[in-house]
Amino acid sequence: MATVSEPAPIVTGPEQAPAPEHATGESVDFHVFRGTPDTPQGDKEYKVPMVPGMVVLDAMHYIQKHVDTDLAVRWNCKAAKCGSCSAEVNGRPVLMCKTRVDEMPDGPITVRPMKAFPLVKDLVVDVSGNFKVNEKITPFTPSEADASDPQPWRIKEPDIERLYEFRKCIECFLCQDVCHVLRTHDLQERFYGPRFFVRVAGLEMHPKDAADRRDLVREDGGLGLCNITKCCTEVCPEHIHITDNAIIPMKERVVDRHWDPIAWVGRIFGGGKK
């Protein structure tokens, strides 16, 4: 039953597995990437019984349980809240847990790991570099007056409403995967990537935060490398307007700081921070 497409064959064969509860009787073809950096790699074909409302992650679990128990898939909540099960389904970076099989076009569904990250095995990639980027970002820093204020802070809802969008990020890293600066040009060392510009925006716009991260995102973060193609925004499962609401305003603030001639003179003679 299992056949293998190029480039390298992978040997196995699914035995007849039981149909799950509520199966419709139809089956769906999946071409799932298998392999590690050191072993043969290629897509392997699987037939999975269709169940109403099935998502791609359900199909991967079916394969694990009944066909190849060593199929590597990362997942946690299965409810689009944790951002663990990112992969490229039919070439599009998505969360497998909310990608409905009945909404895919006819024909085999390909499931491959995120391309912008080093492969570990099958659908699992090494995303640890993202966590290292986060360590470089200045954490939330209240002013001294706020930090020493013994009373609970008063913060007005309108002052934080725009922040909620950025704080929705579930760190699925699909935006990092699709960003051409990382995906095509491999500039991981020079570019933080969309996720972390969202992170910075969520800190910088916090009314009680007093740190200034503009030099950091410009110099270390490589903000200028982003040429606002908005690919990140398109794939965000939380519908965060990454480019419009996080990156572009940040670029403007960085530009104001560095290229505004009045501010430049002011910095020289004033020595102030912001």
Next chain:
Amino acid sequence: MAESFITHDCDVLVVGAGGAGLRAAVAASEAGCSVQVVTKSLLGKAHTVMAEGGIAAGLGNVDEKDGWTVHFADTMRGGQMINNWRMVEIDAHEVIDRVYELERWGGLFDRTPDGRIMQRAFGAHTYRRLCHVGDRTGLELIRTCQDRAVHTPGVEVHMEYTLTKLLKDGDRVSGAMGYRRSDGRFVVFRAKAVVMASGGWGRMYKTTSNSWEGTGDGAAMAYEAGAELLDMEFVQFHPTGMIWPPGARGILVTEAVRGEGGLLFNSEGTRFMLEYDPKKKELSSRDVVARSIFKEVQAGRGSVHGGAYLDIRHRGADYIKKKLPSMFEQFHALASVDITKEPMEVYPTIHYTMGGIRVEAETAATTVPGLYAAGECAGGLHGANRLGGNSLGDILVFGRRAGEAAADFAKARGIAPSLRDAEIEAEQLVLAKPFDSTDGAKGENPYLIHEALQDAMQDDAGIARTEESLTRALHAIQALQKRVKNVRVAGGRTYNPGWHTCRDDVFMLTISESIVRSAIERKESRGSQWRLDYLDKDPEQGRVNYVTYKADDGSMKVKSIPVEPLPVELSKFLEDS
């Protein structure tokens, strides 16, 4: 001789990187200790992110009459008075500081019109008490703690490591060992003290809101190392999980839907909670609402797919999208249901485990020297039933206390403990066994063992229990404990979920046995324990907690311990409110 392994040394090892683990790590580090945090998943993916409703704290921002004493009384009543009252007192008192601390760390909350932290109504809380940010409070909490922890000097996080055994040096713990998921290499963490913050266990049930991680590793490891497990019969069914489509079965529908005014109906359009609890209605405690839905379905008044209807449409589309954005998205994406236009279909789902490692209230110390436990893996705070909003407080309050106490222990201990090669080698052999094909026999599939356990626990140790059903579950567990010895897997050690499941199965069987044995002993209905053969509460049983422990002969035993009587100064809070 033992296979070569990676060794990490530290003062305090924290097992788990949810809210409890991260708060413990920060506390231990601030106390001057080197800290290693180990998580089975990536950082920030722990179950804490699933907490949607909020964190209960008696700030009194919305209802001025609220305060820690009312919170104390509500929690004791919700837990049916068998909680460890000292833990409840500490929690109700300190959670207020922990909420404000979270804000100082950069965490955001919805605000009142005058700029204070907003609080919402929730099941069985007398006043509006849950501090929240929309319906993603847990995400905000973990992100804030995560950021704090990685920017705290001396804290090192190891992602995607699985620990399988606590190591001991005499009576005291000396660390833990396991493997790195990415390549299967064995690892050993040598530590002067260990904080177990490994979360709960729901994966042994079929309808569950738990991720793959909820296999009870931490509690099972602690049990094997000599710790006691308390109140294990109490497993919380959250009243509202998704029921359709099949793949979404069990996924949580936050209580905030009811907190924001959502109503429950049966297939006849009757708002049945008016009958089961006319006073608190939909916002009755979780055990009551879950049983009510179960009874309606049993009586033939279930929804199309065998649940109840949860309706929030009357709050209007704008309000729903603002206050319940992730619920709107979840039903839209997974079930093609627009909750602003149609009711949701819901059914009880395994959500939380009240029981856990027995700890001392002040320090979170277990009965094993050097081992501490906090958060869902510890027992005592919630008694027979947890109130919504009390888990996020739990993890911060007791995570901090466990971290501080572990740091004290580590500093007093001074020198690093010694490791015993024989102990490490024996565990390596156990871990590597599923790859052994020398006997030639085709082994058991670990996933199918798991499935058989889920069927047994769901059917016979689930929401409604009898002596007969529990005995049946126990026999099923014992049969699976024999079968699990023969699990075999294909592939290598590199990121091999089949191999990982082999060990998960063993942990889940241990924990399941503990649940079932405790449930058999408690011959009454109380909180989440609903015995069809003992429908009422028994005052005698209300004076004891059941504890499972490993006997000298290696078998699991149950004993009862007395519930500490409530001091007069605290019992007056129950009378007052």
